[in-house]
Amino acid sequence: MQEAxxxxxxxxxINPSKDMVRVSYIESSDVTSINQYVSILRDxxxxxxxxxxxxxxxxxxxxxxxxxxxxxxxxxxxxxxRSIDSSSYVMKYLVLxxxxxxxxxxxxxxxxxxxxxxxxxxxxxxxxxKEVIMRSEPYKLFELRPCLILRVEHYHVExxxxxxxxxxxxxxxxxxxxxxxxxxxxxxxGYEWAEIRKILREHYYTCKTEEGRQACLVxxxxxxxxxxxxxxxxxxxxxxxPTDNVxxxxxxxxxxxxxxxxxxxxxxxxxxxxxxxxxxxxxxxIRMIREYLEKLLVKTGVxxxxxxxxxxxxxxxxxxxxxxxxxxx
Amino acid sequence: xxDENAQYILLEARRIRIPMLAFRGEQPALSVYYGLVRFGPxxxxxxxxxxxxxxxxxxxxxxxxxxxxxxxxxxxxxxxxPEGFASIFDLNVEFxxxxxxxxxxxxxxxxxxxxxxxxxxxxxSKTKNNDCFLMALINKVPQSLHESLYTxxxxxxxxxxxxxxxxxxxxxxxxxxxxxSIFPLALQIFVKMxxxxxxxxxxxxxxxxxxxxxxxxxxxxxxxxLKEIRYVGFALAFEPNGKWRLIxxxxxPYDRKNLPxxxxxxxxxxxxxxxxxxxxxxxxxxxxxHYSGKNISxxxxxxxxxxCEQIKEMKGLEVMPYVVKxxxxxxxxxxxxxxxxxxxxxxxxxPWVGTTIKLKDDLYMLQxxxxxxxxxxxxxMRSRPNAFGSPSPILVSIKRxxxxxxxxxxxxxxxxxxxxxxxxxxxxxxxxSRLPITVKYSRRLAYITSKFAASKNIDINAIVPQKIAxxxxxx
Numbered sequence: 045m046q047e048a049x050x051x052x053x054x055x056x057x058i059n060p061s062k063d064m065v066r067v068s069y070i071e072s073s074d075v076t077s078i079n080q081y082v083s084i085l086r087d088x089x090x091x092x093x094x095x096x097x098x099x100x101x102x103x104x105x106x107x108x109x110x111x112x113x114x115x116x117x118x119x120x121x122x123x124x125x126r127s128i129d130s131s132s133y134v135m136k137y138l139v140l141x142x143x144x145x146x147x148x149x150x151x152x153x154x155x156x157x158x159x160x161x162x163x164x165x166x167x168x169x170x171x172x173x174k175e176v177i178m179r180s181e182p183y184k185l186f187e188l189r190p191c192l193i194l195r196v197e198h199y200h201v202e203x204x205x206x207x208x209x210x211x212x213x214x215x216x217x218x219x220x221x222x223x224x225x226x227x228x229x230x231x232x233x234g235y236e237w238a239e240i241r242k243i244l245r246e247h248y249y250t251c252k253t254e255e256g257r258q259a260c261l262v263x264x265x266x267x268x269x270x271x272x273x274x275x276x277x278x279x280x281x282x283x284x285x286p287t288d289n290v291x292x293x294x295x296x297x298x299x300x301x302x303x304x305x306x307x308x309x310x311x312x313x314x315x316x317x318x319x320x321x322x323x324x325x326x327x328x329x330i331r332m333i334r335e336y337l338e339k340l341l342v343k344t345g346v347x348x349x350x351x352x353x354x355x356x357x358x359x360x361x362x363x364x365x366x367x368x369x370x371x372x373x
Numbered sequence: 374x375x376d377e378n379a380q381y382i383l384l385e386a387r388r389i390r391i392p393m394l395a396f397r398g399e400q401p402a403l404s405v406y407y408g409l410v411r412f413g414p415x416x417x418x419x420x421x422x423x424x425x426x427x428x429x430x431x432x433x434x435x436x437x438x439x440x441x442x443x444x445x446x447x448x449x450x451x452x453x454x455p456e457g458f459a460s461i462f463d464l465n466v467e468f469x470x471x472x473x474x475x476x477x478x479x480x481x482x483x484x485x486x487x488x489x490x491x492x493x494x495x496x497x498s499k500t501k502n503n504d505c506f507l508m509a510l511i512n513k514v515p516q517s518l519h520e521s522l523y524t525x526x527x528x529x530x531x532x533x534x535x536x537x538x539x540x541x542x543x544x545x546x547x548x549x550x551x552x553x554s555i556f557p558l559a560l561q562i563f564v565k566m567x568x569x570x571x572x573x574x575x576x577x578x579x580x581x582x583x584x585x586x587x588x589x590x591x592x593x594x595x596x597x598x599l600k601e602i603r604y605v606g607f608a609l610a611f612e613p614n615g616k617w618r619l620i621x622x623x624x625x626p627y628d629r630k631n632l633p634x635x636x637x638x639x640x641x642x643x644x645x646x647x648x649x650x651x652x653x654x655x656x657x658x659x660x661x662x663h664y665s666g667k668n669i670s671x672x673x674x675x676x677x678x679x680x681c682e683q684i685k686e687m688k689g690l691e692v693m694p695y696v697v698k699x700x701x702x703x704x705x706x707x708x709x710x711x712x713x714x715x716x717x718x719x720x721x722x723x724p725w726v727g728t729t730i731k732l733k734d735d736l737y738m739l740q741x742x743x744x745x746x747x748x749x750x751x752x753x754m755r756s757r758p759n760a761f762g763s764p765s766p767i768l769v770s771i772k773r774x775x776x777x778x779x780x781x782x783x784x785x786x787x788x789x790x791x792x793x794x795x796x797x798x799x800x801x802x803x804x805x806s807r808l809p810i811t812v813k814y815s816r817r818l819a820y821i822t823s824k825f826a827a828s829k830n831i832d833i834n835a836i837v838p839q840k841i842a843x844x845x846x847x848x
Binding site for chain 1: 380381382383384385386479480481512513514515517518519520543596703704705706707708709710719721722723724728730732733761762763
């Protein structure tokens with residue numbers, strides 16, 4: 045046997061002010077009904093979480109908290125009140141729901157930067173600092189922002205339920221170079237329309253369609269009476285999109301050279317800065333995560349989070365996984 | 374940050390040792406570079422193309438790169454690829470350059486550009502007295518681009534029974550990237566010619582007189598233009614020593630109800646075909662399913678078991694299915710006790726590759742990136758990081774189906790994932806790939822599969838010619 049050792053990890057303890065929390069509960073073990081209830085309750089402005097099977101003593105069904113009880117009367121749902129462990133498995137979803145809601149509120153007030161309105165997806169909450177680290181010059185076509193990606197994790201260790209915030213930090217390069225801006229800059233630089241049409245076909249793009257964002261190609265641009273429309277080749281075939289919904293993909297080297305040489309935008313410093321942050325080793329990275337958690341979640345008032353009669357506080361000390369290793373396999 | 378500030382959670386952990394690889398004559402080595410240079414490949418292809426045609430757009434910058442690649446493959450490139458392809462892989466091949474009309478090279482029309490590549494290749498290969506291998510030099514394309522020159526060339530060549538390798542101008546025109554990419558390029562060509570560069574020297578612990586099959590399953594939702602959406606699943610089968618056996622597809626109309634049946638058919642067909650083709654004789658076979666995607670539902674579980682029951686009835690042998698789900702994670706960890714300095718001497722404190730932490734009863738964190746032991750070009754051992762920045766471990770969840778008496782431990786199943794991460798046929802410097810070969814190519818295969826699915830033949834399995842199907846044509 046080797047000696048126990050520890051690994052420091054980007055997990056931060058979420059401490060409830062009370063051991064038990066009051067929640068509303070709908071009994072069900074049918075997956076479809078559970079999902080329907082969760083969706084209805086969330087649409088009505090409540091925070092709601094599914095529990096598909098019995099787990100650690102908690103029955104299957106829907107657990108939820110609605111601030112506005114009038115909503116529930118209107119929905120005409122049969123539910124009961126329950127007191128459950130404030131760190132139980134299902135609470136990880138309710139805490140994450142409450143976190144997403146508060147982040148969105150702060151985003152709407154301009155205190156956080158919400159990129160593409162994808163704040164809450166795939167059990168993750170993503171948002172960025174309102175302050176930009178760096179912008180490319182002179183057109184400010186790209187900007188670098190620190191962004192937090194958060195999940196809530198539940199651990200059951202030695203008979204105890206615990207909740208943690210799993211936090212990651214990415215330095216995102218936000219692309220502001222839409223086809224609209226690109227055409228405008230090329231026109232300002234004196235390029236003829238025919239020449240612009242030809243140039244645009246030589247690059248790759250990102251298109252925003254009903255199916256979400258995807259890589260695409262520009263087949264042509266057509267000048268209408270009041271706006272320009274892009275004909276783009278997408279996964280679903282040829283489409284017409286407003287030029288505001290098409291972004292130049294700066295990844296290929298020839299496109300980056302084009303942005304620098306033809307548009308005159310200086311990208312090197314921003315790319316270098318992003319690479320510098322991408323190369324940060326975990327010890328420094330976890331320190332940075334902690335700093336941004338403090339800045340974006342604690343100082344802005346996201347934490348403590350209030351759910352029902354319980355306050356959830358964030359402990360900014362990263363966890364250490366103390367490992368009890370067996371023999372090497 | 375002071376460590377004393379940290380709080381503790383007590384968890385179980387194991388460190389899985391990185392398995393050695395086997396090269397010619399079953400000679401073991403830790404590193405691919407050392408093993409291939411010192412011992413040679415594990416197994417040569419039975420028959421292989423004797424000429425590699427490097428096809429490029431006829432512009433000076435492309436021509437220069439094509440010439441440089443040809444020269445390096447023929448004669449080697451410094452210590453990065455000593456002595457060249459024929460010497461390392463023991464195959465007698467010649468290299469030739471073929472130019473295409475640069476006016477027919479356009480990113481906007483990948484189909485016709487790919488056709489131009491293929492037609493020029495075909496013209497020249499007719500003048501040769503043997504089969505040829507297509508190496509296409511193109512510009513880098515975004516990986517997420519659904520219809521790209523990469524996918525089109527791959528589709529066209531595969532359909533026509535021609536092994537192919539695509540290389541990009543962006544990588545091979547950059548000296549810093551060129552030197553590290555030339556040996557891996559040769560390795561991929563060898564694999565696509567049907568050779569086996571190495572296998573696992575250390576094997577999974579399987580009870581005596583029993584055998585195991587590791588199946589990687591991928592699932593895609595494919596849009597066929599605006600007309601139709603289908604589910605297409607594919608399964609890759611590997612032996613426990615890493616030897617690749619085959620790929621099978623199955624497709625169904627887009628309806629979740631069809632998924633369980635698709636799983637059943639894929640698993641049954643793959644096991645049946647492996648048993649038939651490779652005359653596996655055993656009383657019990659452990660089928661470890663590696664899967665990266667949505668959760669396996671109860672209905673799919675039932676069908677996986679049904680597939681195993683059918684094999685039992687057909688072949689009279691017991692099939693034990695294990696479902697192993699593999700996912701990315703957001704965790705970042707460091708180990709203060711493990712300095713693991715990088716090439717500039719700076720401590721990284723990365724955890725050891727192979728570190729396995731039990732998070733829950735059926736959920737494990739597996740470090741496939743981090744600090745790893747490597748073998749230098751002269752055979753000495755040292756440890757170094759195998760990733761930049763702060764790499765994340767993967768999550769491995771074990772799904773045990775009800776009503777089955779299992780024999781393999783969770784740790785054996787986690788080990789199957791790490792072992793398959795060693796089967797890295799695209800790098801000679803990184804000893805462990807972040808994802809196992811069983812699920813690594815899901816996205817790439819999905820794109821190529823969508824081309825296959827769009828063609829008239831409803832059975833995708835019949836589209837890939839037998840000769841190509843015997844090689845790992847998609848790596």
